[in-house]
Amino acid sequence: MAEKTSLLDKIGSYLKAIFAIAWKDLAAELRSRELLSAMLVFALLVILIFNFALKLDAKTRIAATSGILWVTFTFAGTLGLNRSMAVEKDRGCLDGLLLAPVDRSSIYFGKVLSNIFFMFIVEAIVLPVYSVLYNINLFNSGLLLVIFLGSVGYIAIGTLLAAMAVQTRTRDVMLPILLFPVVIPVVVAAVEASSGFLQGLALSEVSYWINLLFVYDLVFIAIAFMVFDYVVEE
Amino acid sequence: MIEVQKLVKRFGLKTVLRGMDFNVAQGEFVALLGPNGAGKTTFLRILATLSRPSLGAIRIAGYQLPSQASSVRKKLGVVSHLPLLYGDLTAEENLRFFARMYNINNQADRITEVLDLVGLLSRRKDLVRTFSRGMQQRLAIGRAVLHDPEVMLFDEPHTGLDQDACDMLDKVLGDVAARGRTVVMTSHDLGRVEDLATRFDVLNKGKIMASRKKEELGTGNILTFYKKALAGMDG
Numbered sequence: 001m002a003e004k005t006s007l008l009d010k011i012g013s014y015l016k017a018i019f020a021i022a023w024k025d026l027a028a029e030l031r032s033r034e035l036l037s038a039m040l041v042f043a044l045l046v047i048l049i050f051n052f053a054l055k056l057d058a059k060t061r062i063a064a065t066s067g068i069l070w071v072t073f074t075f076a077g078t079l080g081l082n083r084s085m086a087v088e089k090d091r092g093c094l095d096g097l098l099l100a101p102v103d104r105s106s107i108y109f110g111k112v113l114s115n116i117f118f119m120f121i122v123e124a125i126v127l128p129v130y131s132v133l134y135n136i137n138l139f140n141s142g143l144l145l146v147i148f149l150g151s152v153g154y155i156a157i158g159t160l161l162a163a164m165a166v167q168t169r170t171r172d173v174m175l176p177i178l179l180f181p182v183v184i185p186v187v188v189a190a191v192e193a194s195s196g197f198l199q200g201l202a203l204s205e206v207s208y209w210i211n212l213l214f215v216y217d218l219v220f221i222a223i224a225f226m227v228f229d230y231v232v233e234e
Numbered sequence: 235m236i237e238v239q240k241l242v243k244r245f246g247l248k249t250v251l252r253g254m255d256f257n258v259a260q261g262e263f264v265a266l267l268g269p270n271g272a273g274k275t276t277f278l279r280i281l282a283t284l285s286r287p288s289l290g291a292i293r294i295a296g297y298q299l300p301s302q303a304s305s306v307r308k309k310l311g312v313v314s315h316l317p318l319l320y321g322d323l324t325a326e327e328n329l330r331f332f333a334r335m336y337n338i339n340n341q342a343d344r345i346t347e348v349l350d351l352v353g354l355l356s357r358r359k360d361l362v363r364t365f366s367r368g369m370q371q372r373l374a375i376g377r378a379v380l381h382d383p384e385v386m387l388f389d390e391p392h393t394g395l396d397q398d399a400c401d402m403l404d405k406v407l408g409d410v411a412a413r414g415r416t417v418v419m420t421s422h423d424l425g426r427v428e429d430l431a432t433r434f435d436v437l438n439k440g441k442i443m444a445s446r447k448k449e450e451l452g453t454g455n456i457l458t459f460y461k462k463a464l465a466g467m468d469g
Contacts (some may be wrong), residue, residue: 092316
């Protein structure tokens with residue numbers, strides 16, 4: 001019984017640490033609005049530029065949408081990931097987090113939680129704007145599932161690599177260089193699955209890509225859980 | 235309280251700590267002195283569990299490093315020349331966040347007590363980015379003592395502070411030490427540490443060159459002791 005209580009206590013402390021970090025990030029962002037505004041302005045500019053640059057007819061518009069959407073999400077996401085870790089590094093706050101007597105993977109999951117929240121906010125604003133600009137209905141449950149799984153995979157690996165990149169002098173340049181090659185399978189699967197849903201294919205026809213996304217999310221999260229401690233410690 | 239044996243730390247081909255031995259008894263206030271590049275910050279970061287030793291044995295409050303790092307962190311309070319605080323949170327929010335991370339009971343009472351200790355109770359609702367450097371450093375001490383640690387590590391806490399802020403920080407440091415905590419502090423300011431510390435160790439080229447207790451050294455002799463230790467004339 002004592003062991004059970006101790007295990008429950010440990011899980012409770014672990015979850016408390018995760019939510020404390022996410023709460024801290026949200027509270028700080030509510031005040032500064034630095035991260036969200038940068039991500040949002042960038043994302044909206046990208047879809048606006050694509051709208052002017054590509055004169056698309058109705059058919060090619062559907063084919064190009066998934067690519068444009070994921071380019072927008074990945075680039076805006078990189079901005080957010082960089083900023084989210086830079087805040088921790090600037091005043092030595094990352095050391096403050098690492099000094100806490102918690103399992104260090106809880107720091108990773110706390111940062112993932114807040115980064116995903118910011119990513120979802122940006123996506124929730126970008127999707128309706130895109131729908132209006134390109135005259136395409138994006139509110140399709142299949143597409144929303146793909147955006148969810150793709151964003152989770154992207155943020156899961158992005159948070160780990162941002163923690164690595166922030167230790168380097170060229171952190172702003174380093175993150176995309178590290179992240180984009182690793183995240184290619186997530187982006188390819190997300191683009192293919194999104195494209196399938198936009199063309200009206202059934203779930204069974206895009207299930208290969210959904211499964212790939214799901215497996216990649218799990219693998220990335222498991223790897224990050226195992227190696228985060230070594231990434232942040234000297 | 236702190237036992238270090240044959241500690242080696244390498245960064246690639248560069249060896250920063252070369253078989254360092256260092257012991258601190260409970261309640262001692264040790265000033266770790268040394269020139270830039272001597273390895274003081276590296277050593278403190280290893281004790282703080284922020285860096286892994288390459289070789290050697292470390293035991294803090296009965297726990298081994300790095301295998302029992304999480305247990306060690308419960309016993310440690312760390313203050314560096316950076317505040318380790320979030321500028322976009324208030325003083326109270328910063329302490330509340332760390333209280334959650336340390337799983338502290340009666341958080342509201344403890345936060346009030348700590349803010350009072352560091353003289354920032356009236357500024358509890360103000361954003362940390364509006365604080366002066368000295369106030370941020372006092373709050374950093376508040377963050378470090380929040381969980382009532384047995385061992386305190388200070389890495390050049392006076393860096394960047396003006397005279398008044400240094401004096402106020404010394405008062406807070408004195409209060410912290412007076413509560414029977416074990417303290418290790420690195421510093422370049424010999425005059426300041428002479429009043430605070432009970433023992434002086436000189437670290438140079440990755441090894442402790444000399445160690446003296448305050449009563450052995452006498453008043454006003456710290457500069458001579460320091461220079462002799464660096465020259466290898468005082469073992």
